[in-house]
Every structure is written in C-alpha cells, then in structure tokens.
Amino acid sequence: MDKINILYSTVNRSHHIIRYGEFFKWELQKLPDVNLYLVEEEANINDLINKFNVLPDFIFFDDFTKNVPMHGLDQVSIPKGVLYWDIHTTQNEFQTFVWKNKIDMIFSFYRDAFRGFFPEFARKLRWLPNHVYTEEFKDYGLEKExxxxxxxxxxxxxxxxxxxxxxxxxxxxxxxxxxxxxxxxxxxxxxxxxxxxxxxxxxxxxxxxxxxxxxxxxxxxxxxxxxxxxxxxxxxxxxxxxxxxxxxxxxxxxxxxxxxxxxxxxxxxxxxxxxxxxxxxxxxxxxxxHSTAIRARQFADYVKKYLYE
CATH class of the missing domain: 3.40.50.2000 (Glycogen Phosphorylase B;)
Structure with a gap:
C-alpha cells in the first residue's frame, strides 16, 4: 500500500470547546497509508520541505482562518486542500485564499450550503460531513434523569x-x-x-x-x-x-x-x-x-483518488 505524505497545517485545539479537529488528526495518524507532518508555525513551504526532509504529496489546511500562514504555496505544484468551517463567514477572504494559494480541493462539512454559496468552486468541493469521536460520545449507561x-x-x-x-x-x-x-x-x-x-x-x-x-x-x-x-x-x-x-x-x-x-x-x-x-x-x-475514524478514512481516500486518478 503506497503511503501518502501530507503536510498538515493546524493549531492545537485540545483544550478548546470544539476539538473534533484534534480527534480527526488522531485518527488520520493511525492510518497505515498516511504519513502526517503537522505544522503549527509560520514558515515557507521550501523550509518545511527541508525541515521534514520529505516532499509532501499533499498540503492541507484544517482551518484557513486560525492557522498561521504558509508562504510560497503559489510557487509549488504540490496539490493543496483546505477545510472551510463556517462557510457563511469570511467568504471574501476564503475566495482570496483559494485563488492566491492555488487550492485544488475544498473540504466542507456542508454540501448543499457550500454549493449555494460558492458555485464557482463546485468542482473543487469534497463533501466531508461532520463526525463524532465515539470514544468520548457514547452510551455511558447513565440514568435518563x-x-x-x-x-x-x-x-x-x-x-x-x-x-x-x-x-x-x-x-x-x-x-x-x-x-x-x-x-x-x-x-x-x-x-x-x-x-x-x-x-x-x-x-x-x-x-x-x-x-x-x-x-x-x-x-x-x-x-x-x-x-x-x-x-x-x-x-x-x-x-x-x-x-x-x-x-x-x-x-x-x-x-x-x-x-x-x-x-x-x-x-x-x-x-x-x-x-x-x-x-x-x-x-x-x-x-x-459517521465516526471520526470513518471520516479520516474518507478524507485519505479523497486525497489518494485526486493524486492517482
């Protein structure tokens, strides 16, 4: 099984009220066909390639509004993707981000709303619905009081x-x-x-x-x-x-x-x-x-399909 190398721009949300982005990273890192290189600092893409000593197959931003900048993306031909969270907000900034950085794939939790807001990006859309981390959200057997x-x-x-x-x-x-x-x-x-x-x-x-x-x-x-x-x-x-x-x-x-x-x-x-x-x-x-593990697998399959087909 060919492994794909993903340069993964992110921030640490392990203590934030919304942390399913953290759970998603955990599940991605478990996949046998994915190498994940996490980036939390502002840097140039060429410096990151030298730092990790690997040429990534894919560059991914798990949030374009909160993650620090990665410079030089428009100068490389490596496929790139972004997850867009609140698609009714920062729409102009998002469009600029996509065009400036030559984003190839846009992941959204929300299929129909995204198509309505951004028909010009319909071909780039990959529907990645919300998910649930079943180690935390489960039946604890508590009294229904x-x-x-x-x-x-x-x-x-x-x-x-x-x-x-x-x-x-x-x-x-x-x-x-x-x-x-x-x-x-x-x-x-x-x-x-x-x-x-x-x-x-x-x-x-x-x-x-x-x-x-x-x-x-x-x-x-x-x-x-x-x-x-x-x-x-x-x-x-x-x-x-x-x-x-x-x-x-x-x-x-x-x-x-x-x-x-x-x-x-x-x-x-x-x-x-x-x-x-x-x-x-x-x-x-x-x-x-809809477990987080299932969604991580779907994400990896989206990326592999784009890279190899």
Missing amino acids: IDFLLMGALSQRIYPLRTKIAEEMAGMKGFVHHYHPGYRDFSPEEEIDQLVGESFARAINRAKIFFTDDSVFRYPIAKYFEVPACNTLLLASGSKELIDLGFINRVTFVEINQENYLAKAMYYLEHEKERKEIALRGYEMVRKR
Missing part, C-alpha cells in the same frame, strides 16, 4: 427553532437548558463545571430527549451526530442533506418544526418504547457511518 435537554448557542437570527424552544419551554417541568459556555479554551476543572468534552457527552447521555436545529443555513451541525452517539433521542429540524446522511424521520431521529416540536416531544416522552427504539437506531447509524 432529564426529560428534555437543550444545549448550545441561541440566536433568533441564526437558530430560530432552538431559540423558540428555549423561550417557550423555560420553566416547564422536565426541561433543562444549559447555556453555551463560549468558544474558548477550558481547563480540566472548567470542563466539568461548564459541561465541555466528556462532561458534555455525559450530560447528553442523561437526557431522554435532546433538541437542536440546523440553523437558517441548513447545516448538519455536530450535535446531529453527537446526540445519537450518546443513545439519546434527537428532535431537530430536517433536510434533504440530513436524509442523505441517514437522519430519517421516525427511524433514526424525529424531525420537528416551530409548530409541532412540543407535541412531538410530549409524545415521545410518554411513549418510551418508540423513543428508545429510534434512539438506538440513531446510535447504531452514527457509529456505523
């Missing part, structure tokens, strides 16, 4: 469904809402108090029902994968993209909207057998199709 749980950022402009749920269910018996602790690094002590990392997964596992939505942009966000991975029933908005990912209404999750969310929540609270069956199918589906 919370009837309804909602966690995450609120905004009427960005997240109208979850914001409506939080406002209308506030004070209702059995409803728990944990506010977003902020996009920053956390100490081990803070992680427990603020429900970050494993504490976040354990909180999900204690709930019978978890609410979220895919925002006005229709993004299949990480919670769609994290919640079922903890064997908790997900009630959330749906889309064609989510169907393609395996999120089928009343099969692996329950689709809701602003008019029916409460009635459906009450129904599945009362009908325990149906709730558990859907939650279990969602649990099995995300572990089979």
Whole structure:
C-alpha cells in the first residue's frame, strides 16, 4: 500500500470547546497509508520541505482562518486542500485564499450550503460531513434523569427553532437548558463545571430527549451526530442533506418544526418504547457511518483518488 505524505497545517485545539479537529488528526495518524507532518508555525513551504526532509504529496489546511500562514504555496505544484468551517463567514477572504494559494480541493462539512454559496468552486468541493469521536460520545449507561435537554448557542437570527424552544419551554417541568459556555479554551476543572468534552457527552447521555436545529443555513451541525452517539433521542429540524446522511424521520431521529416540536416531544416522552427504539437506531447509524475514524478514512481516500486518478 503506497503511503501518502501530507503536510498538515493546524493549531492545537485540545483544550478548546470544539476539538473534533484534534480527534480527526488522531485518527488520520493511525492510518497505515498516511504519513502526517503537522505544522503549527509560520514558515515557507521550501523550509518545511527541508525541515521534514520529505516532499509532501499533499498540503492541507484544517482551518484557513486560525492557522498561521504558509508562504510560497503559489510557487509549488504540490496539490493543496483546505477545510472551510463556517462557510457563511469570511467568504471574501476564503475566495482570496483559494485563488492566491492555488487550492485544488475544498473540504466542507456542508454540501448543499457550500454549493449555494460558492458555485464557482463546485468542482473543487469534497463533501466531508461532520463526525463524532465515539470514544468520548457514547452510551455511558447513565440514568435518563432529564426529560428534555437543550444545549448550545441561541440566536433568533441564526437558530430560530432552538431559540423558540428555549423561550417557550423555560420553566416547564422536565426541561433543562444549559447555556453555551463560549468558544474558548477550558481547563480540566472548567470542563466539568461548564459541561465541555466528556462532561458534555455525559450530560447528553442523561437526557431522554435532546433538541437542536440546523440553523437558517441548513447545516448538519455536530450535535446531529453527537446526540445519537450518546443513545439519546434527537428532535431537530430536517433536510434533504440530513436524509442523505441517514437522519430519517421516525427511524433514526424525529424531525420537528416551530409548530409541532412540543407535541412531538410530549409524545415521545410518554411513549418510551418508540423513543428508545429510534434512539438506538440513531446510535447504531452514527457509529456505523459517521465516526471520526470513518471520516479520516474518507478524507485519505479523497486525497489518494485526486493524486492517482
């Protein structure tokens, strides 16, 4: 099996609230056909080639907004790729980055939204959906002591469904809402108090029902994968993209909207057998199709296909 050498521009997010980029690197490094050379410092591409004493087959940026610059990319013919996270933000900067650095492949968590925002980059797009690190997001076997749980950022402009749920269910018996602790690094002590990392997964596992939505942009966000991975029933908005990912209404999750969310929540609270069956199918589906290990394999296969075909 031919090994591919990937020069991987990154930053350390091991203590950040969003750390699935770290999990992704871990899984990539386990692959037998990938050599990963991590770059966290600003440098010229030729200096990096000399430092590692290897000519990379592929250069990858796991975030173009937070990673430090790598100079001289427009002077080399090595194929290059970038992961674009929040595709509704910094769009002009992203377009400049792609053209200036002669980016060949663009990876996005969000297929349909990306195509809508950037039709000119459709041929460069490689759909790499969100994923879940199943060593952390799993069924801990905790008592289901919370009837309804909602966690995450609120905004009427960005997240109208979850914001409506939080406002209308506030004070209702059995409803728990944990506010977003902020996009920053956390100490081990803070992680427990603020429900970050494993504490976040354990909180999900204690709930019978978890609410979220895919925002006005229709993004299949990480919670769609994290919640079922903890064997908790997900009630959330749906889309064609989510169907393609395996999120089928009343099969692996329950689709809701602003008019029916409460009635459906009450129904599945009362009908325990149906709730558990859907939650279990969602649990099995995300572990089979959307683990971080699976996504790392898909990424490597995308790169190899581009290089060798």
